[in-house]
Structures are given as C-alpha cells and as structure tokens.
Amino acid sequence: xxxxxxxxxxxxxxxxxxxxxxxxxxxxxxxxxxxxxxxxxxxxxxxxxxxxxxxxxxxxxxxxxxxxxxxxxxxxxxxxxxxxxxxxxxxxxxxxxxxxxxxxxxxxxxxxxxxxxxxxxxxxxxxxxxxxxxxxxxxxxxxxxxxxxxxxxxxxxxxxxxxxxxxxxxxxxxxxxxxxxxxxxxxxxxxxxxxxxxxxxxxxxxxxxxxxxxxxxxxxxxxxxxxxxxxxxxxxxxxxxxxxxxxxxxxxxxxxxxxxxxxxxxxxxxxxxxxxxxxxxxxxxxxxxxxxxxxxxxxxxxxxxxxxxxxxxxxxx
Numbered sequence: 001x002x003x004x005x006x007x008x009x010x011x012x013x014x015x016x017x018x019x020x021x022x023x024x025x026x027x028x029x030x031x032x033x034x035x036x037x038x039x040x041x042x043x044x045x046x047x048x049x050x051x052x053x054x055x056x057x058x059x060x061x062x063x064x065x066x067x068x069x070x071x072x073x074x075x076x077x078x079x080x081x082x083x084x085x086x087x088x089x090x091x092x093x094x095x096x097x098x099x100x101x102x103x104x105x106x107x108x109x110x111x112x113x114x115x116x117x118x119x120x121x122x123x124x125x126x127x128x129x130x131x132x133x134x135x136x137x138x139x140x141x142x143x144x145x146x147x148x149x150x151x152x153x154x155x156x157x158x159x160x161x162x163x164x165x166x167x168x169x170x171x172x173x174x175x176x177x178x179x180x181x182x183x184x185x186x187x188x189x190x191x192x193x194x195x196x197x198x199x200x201x202x203x204x205x206x207x208x209x210x211x212x213x214x215x216x217x218x219x220x221x222x223x224x225x226x227x228x229x230x231x232x233x234x235x236x237x238x239x240x241x242x243x244x245x246x247x248x249x250x251x252x253x254x255x256x257x258x259x260x261x262x263x264x265x266x267x268x269x270x271x272x273x274x275x276x277x278x279x280x281x282x283x284x285x286x287x288x289x290x291x292x293x294x295x296x297x298x299x300x301x302x303x304x305x306x307x308x309x310x311x312x313x314x315x316x317x
Contacts, residue, residue, distance in 0.1 A: 004302075004305055005302065008298060008301055008302055008305070009298075012294060012295075012298045015294060016290070016291065016294055019287075019290045019294070020069065020072075020287060020290075021065065023283060023286050023287060023290065024061075024064075024065050024068060024283065025061065025065075027279055027282050027283055027286070028061060028064070028279065030274075030277070032277045033048070033277065034052075034055075034057065034081055034277040034278070034279055035047075035048040035051040035052055035057070036048065037081070037082075037276050037277040037278070038051065038081045038082055038276070038277075038278075039051060055081070068283065072284075072287070075088065076088065077091060077280060077283075077284040078279075078280030078283075078284070079280060080278055080280055080281050081276070081277070081278045081279065081280065081281075082276050082278050082281075087280045087281055087284045088284070090269070090281075091266065091269065091284050091285060091288060093264075094264055094265050094266045094268075094269055094285075095265075095266055095288065097167060097258075097263055097264055097265035097266075098251060098254050098258070098263075098265035098266040098267060099251065100170070100181065101181060101184055101185060101188070101254050101257070101258070101263065101265060102188070102247065102250040102251040102254060103247075104181055104182075104184075104185035104189070105184075105185045105186075105187075105188035105189035105192060105250050105254075106189070106192070106243075106246070106247045106250055107185075107189070108185055108186060108188075108189030108190065108193070109188075109189040109190070109192040109193040109196055109243075109246070109250075110193075110196065110243060112189070112190065112193040112196075112197070113193045113196030113197045113199075113200050113243075114196075114200055114236075114239075116132045116135065116136070116193075116197050116200075116201075117132070117196070117197045117198070117199070117200025117201040117203075117204060117239075118200060118201075118204055118227065118232060118235075119132060120132035120133060120197070120201040120204075121200070121201045121202075121203075121204030121205045121208060121231075121235075122204070122208070122227055124205055124208075129201075132197065132201070133198075133201070135197070136193070136194045136197040136198055136201075137194070138194075139190050139191055139193055139194035139197070140191070140194030140195065141194075142190075142191060143191075144187045144188055144191045144253070144256070144257055145187070145256045145257065145260060147186075147187045147190060147191065148183065148184065148187035148257055148260050148261070149260070151183045151186060151187060152164050152183065152260075155183060156183075162179050162180075162182060162183055163176075163179060163180055164261075165180070165260070165261040165262035165263075166180055166261075166262055167180055167181075167262070167263050167264055168180060180261070180263075181263075183261065184254075184257050184258070184260075184261045184263060187257050187260075188250055188253065188254065188257055189250075192246055192249075192250055195242070195246065196239070196242065196243055196246060199238070199239050199242045199243075200235065200239050203235040203236075203238045203239050204227075204231060204232070204235040206235070207231045207234045207235045208227075208231050210234075213226060213231060241300055241303075241304050244296060244299070244300040244303075245296065245297055245300055247296060248292060248293040248294075248295075248296030248297060249293065251266075251289060251292045251293065251296075252289040252290075252292070252293050254266075254267040255267035255268070255270050255271060256271075258271075259271050266285050266288055266289060267285075267289075269281060269285040270282060270285045270286055270289070273285060273286075
C-alpha cells in the first residue's frame with residue numbers, strides 16, 4: 001500500500017508540474033500585449049519597455065517560469081498587472097464561490113442521474129429506458145451557456161421567479177444566495193447529469209444480470225426490494241468513482257457560467273485575466289482549477305485502489 005501511495009503521489013506531482021509548464025507557456029504566447037493592455041494602446045515604446053522590465057517580461061521564458069514557480073511554491077501568486085494588488089487574497093475570496101457552485105451542480109446532477117439511470121436499467125429496452133437515454137443525449141448535447149440563457153429567459157424575464165445574476169454570500173442571506181445560485185447550478189448540473197445517467201444505467205444493468213440478483217428473485221423478493229436493497233448499493237460503487245471525477249471537472253467548467261450570471265468566482269477571474277492579458281491573475285486562477293481537478297482525481301484513484309484488492313496487490317492497477 002505504501003508503494004501504491006508513493007506511486008500515485010509521484011504521478012500527481014509530475015502531472016502538476018507538466019500542467020504548470022503547459023499553462024505558463026500557453027498563457028505567455030497568447031496574442032496581445034500585457035503592457036499595452038495595462039498602459040493603454042497609446043503607450044509609448046519607452047513606457048512599454050519599462051513596464052516589461054519591471055515585471056521581468058523581457059527575460060527569457062525559461063527564467064520567467066523558474067521565477068514564477070519559485071514564488072508560487074512559496075505562496076506568492078504575484079501582483080495584478082491591472083490594479084497592482086496581490087492576486088493570492090483575491091483568489092482565496094473567489095474559491096468558495098466556485099466551490100459552492102460546483103457542489104450545488106454536483107448535487108443536482110446526482111439527483112437527476114441516480115433515479116433516471118436506475119429507472120432506465122430496471123425498464124431495460126422499454127419505453128422508459130429509451131426516453132431516459134434520449135434525455136441523457138439531449139442533456140449532453142446542450143451547451144451549458146445555451147441552457148443558462150434559456151433559464152434566464154424563463155425564470156427571470158418571463159416568470160420573474162429568480163434574479164438573473166449577482167451573488168450574495170450564504171452567511172449574509174441564505175435564501176437570496178440559493179436563488180442566485182440555482183440557475184447557474186442547474187446549467188452545469190443538468191449537462192453533467194448526461195454522462196452520469198449513462199454510467200448509472202450501465203452499472204445497474206450489469207448488477208441486475210448478476211447471479212445474486214436472480215437468487216433474490218427466486219426467494220420471492222419483489223422488484224422494488226431487489227433494486228433498493230441489493231442492486232442499487234452495488235451499482236453505486238463504480239458510479240461514484242466517475243461521479244467524483246465529474247465533480248472536479250464541474251469546478252473547472254464554471255468559467256462561462258460564472259461570467260453569464262456575474263458570479264465572483266475563480267472562473268470569472270480566468271476570463272478577466274484573458275481579456276486584460278493579466279498574466280499573474282490568469283496563471284493563479286488557471287493553476288488553482290488544475291490543482292483542484294488533480295487533487296480530486298488523486299483522491300478518487302487512491303480510494304478505488306484501496307477498495308479494490310486487485311489494485312492494491314503489488315502496487316499495480
């Protein structure tokens with residue numbers, strides 16, 4: 001087990017290092033000038049040269065990466081090019097917003113996927129199964145930003161039940177917070193449920209074809225009892241493995257949704273960094289999303305390895 005943990009941890013840090021290199025290089029080769037974005041298009045060449053020299057942008061990319069990595073490992077995410085404020089505190093304020101959005105979307109996705117996937121498997125090849133499969137296909141084909149627009153038109157403009165955007169902390173007004181977060185969470189959760197419905201359906205079909213399920217039926221157990229007591233419990237194990245990974249992706253896929261609903265999360269900070277060519281802001285926010293996704297994947301990987309003895313034996317998968 002110790003060897004397995006060390007292997008997974010080493011793979012985590014190697015992946016994180018590779019991701020940081022890709023992020024840094026990609027962001028630095030983006031079209032546009034960070035100096036012109038901060039100083040204005042009318043900035044003189046002398047002002048641009050001074051701006052780049054002060055922030056080390058005129059140095060070779062390898063040296064820039066080394067300095068940035070050293071600062072980041074020490075907890076210093078740099079200073080924004082636009083407003084000259086530290087990026088770290090701003091990032092810490094925004095992470096709870098994105099985490100709340102991802103959590104609510106994850107809850108919605110599971111509330112949709114588990115019942116529908118179970119129903120489809122229990123009625124395999126029947127109309128309800130086909131209808132559920134069709135619904136999953138539709139959810140998966142709809143872009144979350146398009147669904148967000150439809151929700152705003154329906155619940156904000158037409159019915160006027162929910163506010164079209166904004167954010168109120170849960171500690172200030174819980175009810176308003178939930179009203180403002182409901183449509184963003186639905187936009188992400190319904191789209192995410194498409195994959196989870198198919199996973200739940202496939203897992204449940206496999207379990208329902210097992211010998212112990214046939215034994216339960218032979219003993220006179222009803223269909224509902226077999227599903228609730230035997231099939232559902234066993235089918236949730238592989239389902240939750242995928243669902244946990246999907247939670248990590250929900251955290252990273254909130255960029256456009258946060259901008260549509262004006263949520264001050266990490267995703268909206270990414271867009272601010274892109275628009276303003278604010279490299280410290282963009283690097284810090286993109287790296288935080290990457291770390292979150294990798295940490296969730298690591299936890300899921302270790303959990304699966306611990307629960308499955310075949311993965312633990314010899315430290316191999």
